[in-house]
Amino acid sequence: MIPSLPIGEKKPIVKIENVVASAVLNQRINLFDIVNSFDESVIEYVPEQFPGLVFRLKKPKTATLIFSSGKMVCTGSKSEKQAIRAIYRVVEELKRVGISIYNKPEITIQNIVASGSLPGRIDLEKCAYTLERTMYEPEEFPGLIYRMKEPKVVLLLFASGKFVCTGARKEADVKQATENLYKQLSELNLLY
Numbered sequence: 452m453i454p455s456l457p458i459g460e461k462k463p464i465v466k467i468e469n470v471v472a473s474a475v476l477n478q479r480i481n482l483f484d485i486v487n488s489f490d491e492s493v494i495e496y497v498p499e500q501f502p503g504l505v506f507r508l509k510k511p512k513t514a515t516l517i518f519s520s521g522k523m524v525c526t527g528s529k530s531e532k533q534a535i536r537a538i539y540r541v542v543e544e545l546k547r548v549g550i551s552i553y554n555k556p557e558i559t560i561q562n563i564v565a566s567g568s569l570p571g572r573i574d575l576e577k578c579a580y581t582l583e584r585t586m587y588e589p590e591e592f593p594g595l596i597y598r599m600k601e602p603k604v605v606l607l608l609f610a611s612g613k614f615v616c617t618g619a620r621k622e623a624d625v626k627q628a629t630e631n632l633y634k635q636l637s638e639l640n641l642l643y
């Protein structure tokens with residue numbers, strides 16, 4: 452839980468930027484059938500460059516890679532629910548044009564990327580010495596890499612107070628990681 456703050460003080464802000472979900476249909480799919488059924492504004496398929504077909508949706512605005520093995524990877528959604536909805540929508544669109552899909556997709560959230568900011572600046576030098584599982588080489592990269600144990604995520608911390616969280620598999624993990632980070636940095640006087 453985020454420690455109580457004096458009235459008027461800001462709280463951490465966090466925003467989900469991208470959710471990556473994979474799906475398995477447990478059947479093979481002829482990608483050329485999809486190419487012949489959809490407009491180029493919806494799909495992109497260049498097998499000489501990449502074995503997957505890109506299926507774009509406008510709502511929710513996502514891109515789903517479809518492979519002939521029946522595996523799919525959806526990117527671009529802003530929530531777990533939206534990613535799941537996008538995969539079901541792609542499957543429905545395929546069925547609508549006569550592509551036979553026999554099984555319900557088995558969907559797994561693979562990664563959630565979020566960005567955020569803490570109320571204050573972060574002393575990255577002190578963080579590097581105080582927190583475990585960090586890597587900080589300012590001459591190589593301006594951020595500190597912090598591998599949080601619980602929840603298991605990777606955070607990129609910047610002196611400005613901004614951060615990026617990656618590796619979460621649930622939105623609740625992003626929230627918990629933000630709360631844990633803020634609590635740790637506050638208790639260790641690493642925020643100013």
